Amino acid sequence: MAENTRSLRRRLDRLFIPLTVGPTVIWIAGIILYPTLQLLWSSLFYTNPITQQKQFVGLDNFASLLFKHGHWFGSVNPDIVRFTKHTVIYVGFSVTISFLLGLGIAMLLNKDLKGRGWIRTAVIVPWILPYVMSGLMWRWMFQTQYGAINGVLVGGGVISKQIPFLSDGTLAMIALIIADVWVFTPFIIIILLAGLQNVPEQLYDAAEVDGASRWSRFRNVTYPFLKPSILVALTIRIIFDIRALDLVWVMTHGGPGKSTEVWASWLYRTAMVFGDTGQGAALGVVMLATTFAIVAVLYQVFGGTPYET
Amino acid sequence: MSTKTDTMSRLRRGLNLNAEDEWPSVIRERLVAYGLLGLYVVVVWFPIYYILITSLKAPSETLSFPITFYPHHPTVSNYVEIFQNRPFGTYTLNSLIVAGTTTIICVTLGTLSGYTFSRYDFLGNKALLLSIIAARMIPPIALIVPFFEIMSHPPLIGGLTGTLYDTKIALILTYTFFNLPFAVWIMKNYFDGVPNSLDEQAQVDGCSTWEGFFKIILPVAKPGIAATAILAFIFSWNEFVFALVLTSSNVAQTLPIGVSLFVADDFIDWAHLAAGGMIAALPGILFGLFFQRYIVSGLTQGAVKE
Numbered sequence: 123m124a125e126n127t128r129s130l131r132r133r134l135d136r137l138f139i140p141l142t143v144g145p146t147v148i149w150i151a152g153i154i155l156y157p158t159l160q161l162l163w164s165s166l167f168y169t170n171p172i173t174q175q176k177q178f179v180g181l182d183n184f185a186s187l188l189f190k191h192g193h194w195f196g197s198v199n200p201d202i203v204r205f206t207k208h209t210v211i212y213v214g215f216s217v218t219i220s221f222l223l224g225l226g227i228a229m230l231l232n233k234d235l236k237g238r239g240w241i242r243t244a245v246i247v248p249w250i251l252p253y254v255m256s257g258l259m260w261r262w263m264f265q266t267q268y269g270a271i272n273g274v275l276v277g278g279g280v281i282s283k284q285i286p287f288l289s290d291g292t293l294a295m296i297a298l299i300i301a302d303v304w305v306f307t308p309f310i311i312i313i314l315l316a317g318l319q320n321v322p323e324q325l326y327d328a329a330e331v332d333g334a335s336r337w338s339r340f341r342n343v344t345y346p347f348l349k350p351s352i353l354v355a356l357t358i359r360i361i362f363d364i365r366a367l368d369l370v371w372v373m374t375h376g377g378p379g380k381s382t383e384v385w386a387s388w389l390y391r392t393a394m395v396f397g398d399t400g401q402g403a404a405l406g407v408v409m410l411a412t413t414f415a416i417v418a419v420l421y422q423v424f425g426g427t428p429y430e431t
Numbered sequence: 432m433s434t435k436t437d438t439m440s441r442l443r444r445g446l447n448l449n450a451e452d453e454w455p456s457v458i459r460e461r462l463v464a465y466g467l468l469g470l471y472v473v474v475v476w477f478p479i480y481y482i483l484i485t486s487l488k489a490p491s492e493t494l495s496f497p498i499t500f501y502p503h504h505p506t507v508s509n510y511v512e513i514f515q516n517r518p519f520g521t522y523t524l525n526s527l528i529v530a531g532t533t534t535i536i537c538v539t540l541g542t543l544s545g546y547t548f549s550r551y552d553f554l555g556n557k558a559l560l561l562s563i564i565a566a567r568m569i570p571p572i573a574l575i576v577p578f579f580e581i582m583s584h585p586p587l588i589g590g591l592t593g594t595l596y597d598t599k600i601a602l603i604l605t606y607t608f609f610n611l612p613f614a615v616w617i618m619k620n621y622f623d624g625v626p627n628s629l630d631e632q633a634q635v636d637g638c639s640t641w642e643g644f645f646k647i648i649l650p651v652a653k654p655g656i657a658a659t660a661i662l663a664f665i666f667s668w669n670e671f672v673f674a675l676v677l678t679s680s681n682v683a684q685t686l687p688i689g690v691s692l693f694v695a696d697d698f699i700d701w702a703h704l705a706a707g708g709m710i711a712a713l714p715g716i717l718f719g720l721f722f723q724r725y726i727v728s729g730l731t732q733g734a735v736k737e
Binding site: 131132134135138139141142143145146147149150151152154156157158160161164226227230231233235241242243244245246247248250251252253254255258259260262263265267268269270273276277304309312313315316361364365366367368371372386389390393394399402403405406407409410413414417 | 460461464465467468471472475476477478479481482485493494496497498500540541543544546547548551553559562563565566568569570571572573574575576577578579580581607608611612615639640641644665668669671672675676686687690691693694701704705708711712715716718719720723726727730731
């Protein structure tokens with residue numbers, strides 16, 4: 123009996139690795155291989171939205187995504203040009219502004235101020251709220267008649283007439299970027315603050331003794347230590363923003379007149395609203411490739427591979 | 432004179448100044464820092480305040496002019512009404528079930544495999560870790576089509592279960608897919624920071640590998656587990672895109688969907704929408720205020736240590 127339990131224990135011990143890692147590996151293999159292969163597969167078919175009949179069309183979905191009327195190397199599809207431009211503007215401005223703002227706030231929070239913990243808590247909260255709620259909240263803030271922004275501006279005498287923010291293409295894009303910066307700056311603050319705390323204190327003291335200017339202190343002391351954190355913050359921010367549907371969908375719905383339609387909302391509209399899953403899958407493939415390309419470029423610029431510190 | 436130095440020393444203490452700090456430049460720097468941070472906090476919290484007071488106003492007051500910056504007749508009727516007239520009770524329950532189950536699966540699998548990744552050198556562990564990183568880079572939205580197709584016509588078990596579309600199981604499976612790589616990563620990094628001597632001590636004491644893991648290692652790993660659990664819970668509680676793609680009725684619809692449905696009405700009822708939004712935001716605000724340390728450590732463990 124005792125012999126039996128001992129051998130069972132030994133056998134269980136030998137199975138420790140497969141039993142602990144196995145379920146996770148199977149699960150994640152499922153996420154990488156199965157849905158991704160299914161995505162590539164679906165992008166080669168035309169699915170009739172009504173009968174759900176699939177018809178093999180080869181690369182036609184990609185042709186009609188990239189070119190007008192689906193003629194290879196004819197004139198480029200104006201939609202993809204327009205929505206790519208919106209995506210670049212949205213992601214570019216949001217990431218740049220939130221990065222600079224986050225860096226500034228992180229530097230301030232890195233001083234040993236009293237009540238720093240409270241301030242840190244206060245600035246992190248926006249990122250933890252559901253994006254849907256944040257999007258609707260900003261939609262309400264920018265509301266023409268009863269929104270707080272117009273209320274403050276008109277009440278403060280800054281403007282005399284209310285501005286219809288969300289019914290003008292450019293203003294709606296600006297409103298969207300403001301909301302995005304509001305939501306994601308805390309993330310940058312968290313990551314960069316952790317990076318700043320890696321900078322050895324005595325290096326600052328040394329720089330101070332040498333009478334280094336503020337800029338040179340940042341350039342030569344802070345930046346080299348912060349580089350890995352900057353890379354992570356920017357990578358995650360950019361790939362998150364490309365795929366973020368929540369804010370756009372509830373705040374502007376891609377409107378007015380498609381002027382805030384970005385890749386994510388275009389994909390959702392194509393696949394789920396119009397039911398053209400083949401076209402949606404093709405756009406998904408393009409997005410997947412773009413994301414990996416961007417990550418590769420960022421790692422080239424900031425050096426290092428993703429799995430080295 | 433004496434009172435002056437007194438005030439001075441109090442000021443210095445209050446601003447965390449050392450005696451040797453130069454007085455005017457440092458104090459100016461501190462005050463500027465406080466001023467800027469204060470301004471930032473006010474700007475950041477103003478929208479939250481505005482949605483909160485909107486949820487406490489009678490619907491008529493949200494549409495009064497000029498707008499009011501505090502509720503003149505505060506009422507909780509919006510909160511009561513969304514639970515009575517809309518299925519907010521069901522949405523909340525669905526959210527709890529989906530986020531709770533996802534969290535349990537992610538923490539269990541993430542802790543087990545994170546430990547093994549951290550401690551053992553086994554065949555293909557590098558390749559597996561790399562694929563886990565790759566999995567984290569995949570933009571979920573790109574996969575809405577395959578997920579929709581898979582859940583509508585599940586393979587293998589499809590014959591038994593029929594479709595998984597519009598079930599909580601579909602959401603739990605999907606959220607686990609997207610959160611597990613992150614969970615494994617946080618836990619692996621956490622265990623990397625736990626000294627090997629603990630495991631060795633357990634071996635010496637005659638524990639089997641499993642016993643050592645459960646009796647010695649797990650209790651030490653609590654902070655890492657807490658961080659993983661909180662992040663997995665928040666991510667699944669807040670998730671919107673897949674809930675939108677994979678559900679169509681309140682059998683499985685979660686709070687974010689419930690809140691977004693207000694917009695489908697011809698006329699947006701902001702007072703009730705704000706109340707729904709506050710309900711959806713509640714766990715986030717509470718976690719943010721009370722468990723901020725874990726959120727920060729989890730994020731930095733999971734993101735920076737690559």
